[in-house]
Amino acid sequence: MESVLAKCSASISELKKNPSSLIEQAEGEPIAILNHNKPTAYLIPADTYEIMLEQIEDYQFGLIIKERQHEKEFAVDVDIDEL
Template identity: 40%
Template sequence: MERIHSVLSVSISEFKQNPSKVIEEANGEPVAVLNHNRPAFYTVSPEVMAQMAELYDEQQLAKHVQSRLKSVSRAVKVDLDDL
């Protein structure tokens, strides 16, 4: 059984009948759209999508920082006045 990552869910048939109604009734909460009782996709509000995109960007930046920190021992100390 797959885990559903939302409190609300709806069948794909019901979603296809009236997607606007499903989104409106969700009041901004994510909705799992199920096909044969398995998540086919999720609908999220633009605000939730923006939050998820920001979290993803932060995660990617954190990975980049971690990789840079591994090479800090090879750093060369430079005085700003010498630049």
């Protein structure tokens, strides 16, 4: 059996009936959307989704920085006043 990674869950039928009520009842928590008692999707608040995207982007930038750290020895010092 698959794990449901949310405190709140609802069937697709429940979601179709009254999505606004379902979102309100979840009080900002993710909602697992179930089809035949298996999670098929997760409904998350827009704020949470935006934060997740920012964190993914930060993580990806961190990987790029880590990957390029060895290039530091080839860097040229520049004085911003000289530009």
